[in-house]
Amino acid sequence: MGVNTEKPLIEIKNLTFSRGNRKIFDDITLSIPKGKITAIMGPSGSGKTTLLKLIAGQLTPDSGEIYVLGENVHTVSRKRIYQLRRKMGMLFQSGALLTDLTVFDNVAFPLREHTKLPESVISALVLMKLQAVGLRGAKALMPAELSGGMARRVALARGIALDPEMIFYDEPFVGQDPITMGVLVELIQKLNDSLGLTSVVVSHDVDEVLSIADYVCVISEGKLIAEGTKDQILQESTGYVNQFVNGLADGPVPFHFPSDSYKEDLAKLSGMTVNDSKGSV
Amino acid sequence: MANARQKIQSLCQSTGQSSIELVANFGRGTLFILGVLSATPSALLRVDLLLKQLYVAGVQSLPIILMAGLFVGMVLSLQGYNVLVDYNSEEAVGTMTALSLVRELGPVVAALLFAGRAGSALTAEIGLMRSTEQISALEMMAIDPLKYIYAPRFLAVLISLPMLTLLFTALGILGGYLISVGWLGVDEGAFWSQMHSHVDWHDDVMNGIIKSVAFALLIAVIALYQGFNAIPTSEGVSGATTRTVVHASLGVLALDFMLTTLMFN
Ligand SMILES: Nc1ncnc2c1ncn2[C@@H]1O[C@H](COP(=O)(O)OP(=O)(O)O)[C@@H](O)[C@H]1O
Ligand SMILES: [Mg+2]
Numbered sequence: 001m002g003v004n005t006e007k008p009l010i011e012i013k014n015l016t017f018s019r020g021n022r023k024i025f026d027d028i029t030l031s032i033p034k035g036k037i038t039a040i041m042g043p044s045g046s047g048k049t050t051l052l053k054l055i056a057g058q059l060t061p062d063s064g065e066i067y068v069l070g071e072n073v074h075t076v077s078r079k080r081i082y083q084l085r086r087k088m089g090m091l092f093q094s095g096a097l098l099t100d101l102t103v104f105d106n107v108a109f110p111l112r113e114h115t116k117l118p119e120s121v122i123s124a125l126v127l128m129k130l131q132a133v134g135l136r137g138a139k140a141l142m143p144a145e146l147s148g149g150m151a152r153r154v155a156l157a158r159g160i161a162l163d164p165e166m167i168f169y170d171e172p173f174v175g176q177d178p179i180t181m182g183v184l185v186e187l188i189q190k191l192n193d194s195l196g197l198t199s200v201v202v203s204h205d206v207d208e209v210l211s212i213a214d215y216v217c218v219i220s221e222g223k224l225i226a227e228g229t230k231d232q233i234l235q236e237s238t239g240y241v242n243q244f245v246n247g248l249a250d251g252p253v254p255f256h257f258p259s260d261s262y263k264e265d266l267a268k269l270s271g272m273t274v275n276d277s278k279g280s281v
Numbered sequence: 282m283a284n285a286r287q288k289i290q291s292l293c294q295s296t297g298q299s300s301i302e303l304v305a306n307f308g309r310g311t312l313f314i315l316g317v318l319s320a321t322p323s324a325l326l327r328v329d330l331l332l333k334q335l336y337v338a339g340v341q342s343l344p345i346i347l348m349a350g351l352f353v354g355m356v357l358s359l360q361g362y363n364v365l366v367d368y369n370s371e372e373a374v375g376t377m378t379a380l381s382l383v384r385e386l387g388p389v390v391a392a393l394l395f396a397g398r399a400g401s402a403l404t405a406e407i408g409l410m411r412s413t414e415q416i417s418a419l420e421m422m423a424i425d426p427l428k429y430i431y432a433p434r435f436l437a438v439l440i441s442l443p444m445l446t447l448l449f450t451a452l453g454i455l456g457g458y459l460i461s462v463g464w465l466g467v468d469e470g471a472f473w474s475q476m477h478s479h480v481d482w483h484d485d486v487m488n489g490i491i492k493s494v495a496f497a498l499l500i501a502v503i504a505l506y507q508g509f510n511a512i513p514t515s516e517g518v519s520g521a522t523t524r525t526v527v528h529a530s531l532g533v534l535a536l537d538f539m540l541t542t543l544m545f546n
Contacts, residue, residue, distance in 0.1 A: 058420055085423040096418035099410075110422045158422075 007070065009034040009166055009198045010055060015064035017047070017054060024050050026222035027064070032215075037192050037199040039213035041206065046219050048202040049093065052168050055200075056088060057081045069165070086114060089159030089167035093174065095151035097143040103130070103154050104139040110161045129157040133187060149180035153187070160191065166198040167191070173205040181205075185212055210234070310506055317431045317505060324432035334433045338399045339441030343448070345398055346391055350382075350449035353390060354456025357381055362465050371461070372471035376479040378457035383480060383489045384545065387450035389537050392496035395442050396529035400504040403434055404525040407508025408518035431509070435501045442497035443490055450489070488544045495540060496533050503529045 008031035017025040024047040032038045042048055053059045055066055057073040065072050068084055076084070097106045107126045111117060117125075130136040133153040143151060152172060159167055169188060173181050189212045192199045203209045210216070216233045218226040226233060259265070324331065361377040407430065410416050416426045454476075461467040480486065504525045511521035 053417070056421055058417060082423040082425070085421055088421065090418070090421040092414045092418055092421075094413055096414035098415055098418075099413070110424075113422070113424055155418075162422075 007034075008032055009069065010200075011065075011067040012055070013065045013067070015054065015066065016062045017050065017059070018062055019050075023222050025054075025061075025219075028219070028222075028224045030217050030224055030227060032198065032200055034198050035192075035196060036214040037188065037201060037212050038215045038217065039209040040200060040202045040217045040219060041204060041209060042219035043204060047222070048204075048219070049170055051219070052090065052170055052200070052202060055168070056085060056090065086162055087165045089156075089162075089164040091152065091155050091159050091167065091169045091172060093170045095143070095148070095155040097146075097151055097155055097158070099143050101143075102139065103135065103141050103143070103146070106143070106154060107158045107161055110158065114162060125161065126157075129161055130154075132160070132191070133157045134183070147180075149176050149184070152176075152184065156187065156191075160195065160197075163195070164197070166200065169199065169201045169203070171203055171205075172201065173203060173208045181208055184208075188212055306510075309510070313506055313509055314502055316427045317435050320425065320427035320432040321436060323428050324436055327428070327433060330429065330433040331436055334437035335441060338403070338434070338437045339445065342395060342398050342441065342445055345394055346445045346449050347452050349390060349394055350387075350452030351456040353386055353449075354378060354382065354453030355460045357386070357453070358457035358460045359465075362461055362467070371465070371467050372475055374461045374465075374467055375454075375457060375472035375476040378461075379454055379476045379480050380485060382450045382453040382457075383485045385537070385541070387446050387453065388489050388492040388496060389533060391446040391449040392442060392493065392500065392533045393530050395438075395445060395497075396500050396504075396533065397526050399438065399441070400500045400525050400529050401522045403438070403504040404508040404511065405518055405522045407431075407434075407505065408511035408513070408521050411508070411511065412513030412518060431505055435505060438501035438504070439494070439497045442500065443493040446489070446493035484544075488540075491544075492537065492540050495536060499532050499536060500529045503532065 010032040012028060012030050015025050015028045016023070040048055040051065050059065054061055055068065055073070057066075060074050066074065069087070071080070071084065073081055073084060097103075098109065101109065104126055107129055108122050111122050111125060115122075127136055127139070130139055133156050135150060135153055135157065138146065138150060138154070143154070146154065172184050172188065176184065185208050188199060188201065191197060201209055201213065210230055210233075213230055216226070216228065216230055217224060218233070358374050358378045361374045362371055365371045365373055365377070407416075410430070416430065419426050419429060458472065462469045462472055507521040507525045507528075511517045
């Protein structure tokens with residue numbers, strides 16, 4: 001029961017966040033256990049990236065608190081949040097490599113900026129991280145010369161360069177071929193176990209995520225609609241979760257973006273007014 | 282009745298919304314500029330970053346600035362000669378060329394070219410860095426983009442443009458010399474001595490430099506803010522790039538009028 005007594009690494013309490021008039025998160029409370037792989041799932045546009053940016057303190061919530069390592073990331077000083085971020089690695093959807101640096105220099109970048117290590121040590125560290133993602137041979141390439149999957153793996157090497165305590169993956173599987181996907185899945189698992197990381201994987205690729213996640217949260221329409229271990233989630237067979245996990249197009253989570261009634265829209269096109277309530281469209 | 286009420290309501294709503302957006306935009310802009318300014322001293326210590334930006338903004342703008350300076354100087358002296366020769370005072374063509382360049386055309390034309398060449402590139406670069414999440418990634422790596430990205434570029438513009446302006450002016454005078462002395466046969470001694478005695482170091486040259494520093498400040502702020510504020514899509518970045526050129530060019534011309542009124546009246 002050691003897991004349950006340990007304080008969660010990240011705690012989100014009553015988080016509310018809006019963009020314009022749209023409420024992205026409406027009173028969400030969840031916690032992310034230490035040393036595990038936690039998956040946060042939800043359809044596109046449900047605010048998964050936004051959630052990661054909130055956790056990293058890049059965005060500020062309308063209300064509610066987010067604690068990382070016991071510190072409220074939105075009330076600590078700017079200096080402190082930068083210190084906290086050194087303990088976080090983030091793998092962006094696009095990789096977000098610095099396009100004017102080589103693969104090697106991209107991975108070396110956080111080390112050069114944050115440490116005073118001699119260049120020989122930095123070299124050794126960079127090669128080690130690149131070896132871990134299987135791309136030591138690509139060290140001299142520029143980001144533009146990499147495939148999407150390779151760019152993500154380089155970004156991963158960069159993300160673990162400073163030996164963070166936690167790492168966030170934003171949609172690591174999107175747009176990858178099946179082989180690359182398998183490589184990434186394995187890599188996430190391997191890194192989590194060998195480096196003792198806490199991993200948060202944000203994704204809507206249900207099968208891949210469920211194959212590695214210890215703990216799963218499902219978000220939809222601004223609410224946390226399910227949370228639990230992988231088995232608990234898989235057993236849940238109703239409503240949103242069923243729809244999501246089994247990939248049904250329409251269900252409690254609407255396929256359609258909220259809109260006026262279709263009939264009215266069509267009626268406007270043909271210049272009619274809608275007055276027959278039983279009319280067919 | 283109800284319809285009119287609705288219309289008024291929605292009008293009020295949209296007016297209110299856009300006023301709020303305007304104020305919010307202004308606030309964001311001000312905060313951003315203050316942030317860049319406060320990061321500028323520490324950017325001075327990052328010689329590596331500054332040198333790279335000086336190369337991109339300054340050195341790479343050299344060809345266009347030098348060519349343009351030469352042509353503007355040649356045209357000025359050609360036109361000036363045609364007018365002055367009627368009054369038998371064609372030796373004054375050097376003075377006329379130099380004064381026009383030092384006081385007005387040097388700072389203004391160099392700034393306009395610079396806004397098109399380097400300002401637009403800055404906006405596009407920063408907008409794209411944002412849309413590819415490179416700036417977010419820097420923040421996540423605990424590196425302050427204000428210090429790493431914005432401040433070095435700000436400083437590079439502030440340093441490059443005045444220097445480019447001086448070179449533009451120098452090349453313009455050279456162009457004037459080539460045309461009037463080399464081609465139109467104006468007396469070389471008179472050309473230079475008149476210029477020497479009529480161009481004042483403080484009133485003309487210094488004021489010209491002050492102008493170019495002011496223009497540099499304006500272009501840097503507009504280009505960086507447009508990049509920072511660009512909607513991170515292709516249309517967003519291209520729109521922001523266009524706005525940089527349009528706003529900076531009009532801004533330079535308007536500011537030039539104001540400064541000229543203050544300096545040379
Ligand atoms: N910079 C932004 N400005 C305004 N709205 C945004 C911005 N970024 C994202 N959004 C909106 O917020 C919602 C959630 O976005 P996001 O977190 O990227 O979703 P996800 O990562 O789950 O696909 C989307 O509807 C998106 O349109
Ligand atoms: Mg996303």
